Amino acid sequence: MSSPEDRRSTAPAGWHLRGAADALASFGVNPATGLAPDEAACRLKTDGANELRSAPPTPVWRKVLAQFQDPLVYLLLAAIVIAAGAWIAEGAAGAPVDAIVVAAVVLLNAALGLAQEHKAANAAAALRSMTSASSTVLRNLERKVIPSADLVRGDILVLSEGDSVGADARLVAVNQLRISEAPLTGESEPVTKDPRTLGGVVPLGDRRNMVYRGTAVVQGTGRAVVTGTAMDTEVGAIAGLLERTKAEPTPLQKEISGVSRVLGATVIGIAVVVMATIVLVNGVSSIDDLRTVLLLGISLAVAAVPEGLPAILSVVLAVGVQHMARRNAIVKQLHAVETLGSASVIAADKTGTLTRNEMTIRRIITASGQVELTGTGYRPEGDVLVNGREADHPAALYEASLVLTGGAVANDAQLKERDGEWEIQGDPTDAAFLVGARKMGAAAERVRGYERLGELPFTSERKLMSALARNKHVGNLSLVTKGAPDVLLQRCTGLQIGDEVVPFDRVRKDKVLADVEVLAAEGFRTLGVASRLFTEGDLQEPDVLKEADEVSLVFLGVAGIMDPPREEAAAAVAEARRAGIRVVMITGDHPGTALRVANDLGIAQQGDKAATGAELDELGEEGLRLITGSVSVYARVAPHNKLQIVDALQAQGHVVAMTGDGVNDAPALKSADIGIAMGITGTEVTKEAAKMILTDDNFVTIVSAVRQGRVIFANIEKFLRYLLSSNMGEVLTVFLGVVFAGAIGLGGATDENIAVPLLATQILWINLVTDAGPALAMGVDPELGDVMARQPRRITDSIIGLRMWSSIFSIGLVMAAVSLLSIDVFLPGGLVEGNDSLEVARTAGFTTLVFAQLFNAFNSRSETFSAFHRPFANKWLWAAVVVAVALQLAVVEVPVLQQAFGTASMDVLHWGVCVALASAVLWTDEVRKVGCRVIRRRPAVLHAG
Structure with a gap:
């Protein structure tokens, strides 16, 4: 056996010039048994994981520095300089309180940003681990599915249709193997592979005896010995390009960033107006006055812009996606959550998604009669x-046995x-024949008498699969073909009746086609089986089959x-319809079988018809539009028909979720708005092409994911409403406080030239205490109303519409009014006579503004539901509010905090007035919500009348 050093020193680019036996010997592996687990573990430890080198992790100091690279932080740093400069100009007496407080706010904001970024990164890493690729290898004679990251040099890769190649490997044996190498070479046509040794200078695209990491098996089977992993692969050679690729922000992140920029520009303009108003109304006669004006304007601009929105959005999406993953729906891309809430059509495969995927042969119809096998599932x-x-x-039993x-x-x-439970590996339909043969002992005995030599793999286009086998006892060769009966019959010239062929x-x-129609009408999937006995000399290469050999068959x-349909699928289909989502079934099965299942599940109604792939091929663009607008069941479809259906539905303005499991489904999954791959039966190629993976292959999980996607989106709306309305309250409080300073008694309350309703440090404190905690808590708010009772949200709709903006402004106005009223209540003069100092007022x-924002957190949980609807459902929100109140x-x-933030102690009466006035935000919004609910019910009442 070669040493690890020998294995690593071999240039990966030269393996196509060496024989397969040489490669096997170099890595000390037998192709029939594979590596021993201990040896594989040793090599993995020596060579490292089969993972491409990613960009080095960002150092902590860079992450910290990044928190200060923001225009709003620049404003705060300017505020620190202004405060410190004014303190020095005034003689540097005492401590520079304002500068210290603003600096503390900057540091705390940076700490919060780091924490949110860390949480989002951890959530994203967890999702990547859930969607990691896997490969089938041979270890100690046993096929095992392992993470591709655990592949080592010398592993025997077992390749089949739909697999994603996990490492560079030298082919040892192939059977009609074709590989799509487009990701590596850009060549769209799949490459037919051949394990024979090449010579001379051979370009990458012509190395037919090699398979490469990141490519996909589109047809056939094969075995290969791994020659290169991780960075020693062809993909690894260009990994530097991946390291420089930056992740694109999602559409929602772009919209939020745009809102922040517009709001920032608007607020900076307002801050300038406020500062100019202060100067015009009060004048500036000292450095201290100038410092007050500048600090107030800067603080107002910083506090009014929710600069933490992108970070909070990432955390909420990532946490929500992890929650979905725990419910068997792994969303690979965060922005797919946005699309989920907008899905208007779900195009689902029948087998495994809408049905249990426990294929069981129940009937066998032959020339002599009908044989029934009882029992379900995979227990023989x-x-x-x-x-x-x-x-x-005897005749019927003999034919059924064949x-x-x-x-x-x-x-x-x-x-x-295993442990008393029967399980399968491979295609469930294939497994059904293994189970059926065991139930009929004579068939199982016959199977053991054959040695399989070669095969022609099943493809969606041919709808057939053939195998060449030698009878161990007699020595003759037989071709066995199974597939769609209507296709198979065209290749048959004989019929088995008893032990004779007619x-x-x-x-x-x-008569056979009529029997097929009867079975299909009863909900059965039908497969025909035929055979052909070869005589000496019929096959020039006994281990190589061609499609031309699938002729002159004897129909068995x-x-x-x-x-059977999943028991829970019918309820899920009804739930989808209630949510305004149309469910479409797409299958390769017989139209009768498809319609029977569709009727049982409520996808189709009695009298509906199924469209076939052949019918779709004959239609033009207008015909496709008409048929996809009305037909909900598609049978006998080819992979390109799925793409036709998706494109036609999208052209009608639908947001389409499409399921798939085969390699040929990948184009349709990529084209769909939400491509959904099967986690159990799905191929690696479909999992890579999809945006979502179902770990249980269950249609119910899709509907559940749509519900969760709508809940997540509703929660994003909640914290946006909360943050923007609260920040609007701060802006209006300062602006109106300056404009109406005389009316509320603020203008004559001090000998100072500048009198403002809130100090700069107080504004920054409000922003720090009330923003992040409640907003994050609202991001995990449970479902309050019935999100599935709404129609799908259009993907083009803005998340912050006119109605939300009006709500934001009205709530902000109430906040400003009650905050200024509380100042007026305690100040001498103004609308209400008081007798407290300016500091207390x-x-x-x-305090009133802080409490008003906390009341607003409960308001913001719903646009229409009362704040008293399930008030204790969100424990995190209560925790955030309690912490804010304590602070x-x-x-x-x-x-010490009084000195830093310019506050004064208040008695119970003061606190009570603050809470009572702040609660007006709650009560006024309750009145508005009552009006909204009445308006929403009114059309139904009028209609009933």
Whole structure:
């Protein structure tokens, strides 16, 4: 066995020039057994994980520095300089309180930003681990599916249709293997592979005896020995390009950033107006006055812009996506959550998604009668009945045995028993034949008598699969073909009746097709089985099959396979319809089978028809638009038909979610707004193409994900409403306080030239205490109303519409009014006569605004539901509010904080007035919500009348 140093020193680019035996010997591996687990673990430890080198992690100091690279932070830093400069100009007496407080705010904001960024990064890393690719390898004679990151040099890769190649490897054996190398070479046409050794200078695209990491198997099977992993792969050679690629912001992030920029520009303009108004009304006669004006303007601009919005959005989306993953829906891209809430059509596969994917052969129809197998699932137990009775019927039993034998020989699945439970590896339809053969002992015995030599793999275009097998006892060769009955019949010239073969005339073929229609109408999936006996010299290469060999077949019979609908799927379909989402079924099965299942699930109604792929191919653009607008069941479709359906639905303005599992489904999944791959039966290629993966392959999970996506989007609306309305309250409080300073008694309350309702440090405190905590808590708010009772949100709709802006302004206006009123209540003069100092009155206004924002947190949980609807459902919101109240108590009553923030202690009466006035934000919004609910109900009342 070669040493690790020898293995690493071999240039990966030269393996195509060396023989397969040489590669196997170099890595000390037997292609029939694979590596031993201990040896694989040792190599993994030596060579490292099979992962591309990513950009080095950003140092902590850079992350910290990044928190200060923001225009709003620049404003705060300018405020520090202004405050410190004024303190020095005034003789540097005492401590520069304003400068220290603003600096503390900057540091605390940076700490919060770092924490939010860290949480979002951890959530994203967790999602990446859930969607990591896997590969099938041979270890100690046993096939194992392992993470591709655990592949090592010398591993024997087992390749089949739909696999994503996990490492560079030298082919050892192939069977009709074709690989799509477009990600590596840009060549769209799949490459037919051949394990023979090449010579001379061979470009990458012509190395037919190699497979490369990141490419996809589109047809056939093969085995290859891994020659390069991680950065020693062809993809690794260009990994530097990936390291320089920056992640694009999602559409929602772009919209939020745009809102922040517009709001920032608007508020800076308002801040300039406020400062100019102060100067015009009060004048500036000293450096201290100038400092007050500048600090107030800067603080107002900083506090009014929710600069933490992008970070909060990332955290909320990431946490929400993790929650969805725990419910079997792994969303690979955060922006797919936005799209989920807008889905108006779900185009779902039948098998496994809407059905249980426990394929069971229940009936076999042959020339001599009908054989029924009882039992369900993969446990090989059940009775064999002929024409509904246990009576012996040798001819029918013999023919049924041949059908099961053929289906079990032309087969790539495995059936195993573990701890008393039977499980399969491979295609469920293939597994159904293995189970059926075991139920009929004679068939199982026949299967053991054959040695399989070669195969022609199943493809969606051919709808057939063939295998060449040698009879161990007699030595002759047999070709066994199974597939769609209507396709298979065209290749058959004989019919098996008992132990004889008779000509297969038109009458007999029509009888078979009629039997197929009966089975399909009863909900069975149908597969025909045929065979051909080869004589000496018929095959020039006995281990190589060609499509030309699939002729002159003897038809054995039809197997009726039942895959019962999932019990919970009908309720999920009804839930989707209630949410305004249309459900469409797409399947390769017979139209009768598809319609039967669709009727049982409520996707189609009695009398509806199914459209076939052949019918779609004959339609033009207008015809496709018409048929996709009305038909909900599509049968016998080819992969390109799925793409036709998706494109036609999208052209009608629908947001389409499409499921798929096969390699040929990848184009449709990429084209769909939400491509959904099956986590159990799906290929690696479809998982890479999809935006979402179902770990349980269940349609119910799709509907559940749509619900969760709508909840997440509703929560984003909640914290946007909260942040923007609260910040609007701060802006209006300062602006109106300056404009109406005389009316509320603020103008004559001090000998100072400048009198403002709130100090700069107080504004920054409000922004710090009331923004992040409640907003994050609202991001995980449970569902309050029935989000599935609404129609899908249009993807083009702005999240912050005119109605939300009007709500933001009205709530901000109420906040400003009650905050200024609390100042007026305690100040001498003004609208209400008081007798407290300016410090106490300003503290009351400051506290009222904080409490008003906390009341607003409960308002913002719903646009129409009362704040008293399930008030304790969100424990995190209550925790954030309690913390904010405690901090406000401290800043008002703790002496050192009083000095820093210009506050004064208040008695119980003062606190009571502040809370009572702040609660007006709650009550006024409750009145507005009552009006909204009345208006929403009015059309229904008028209609009823």
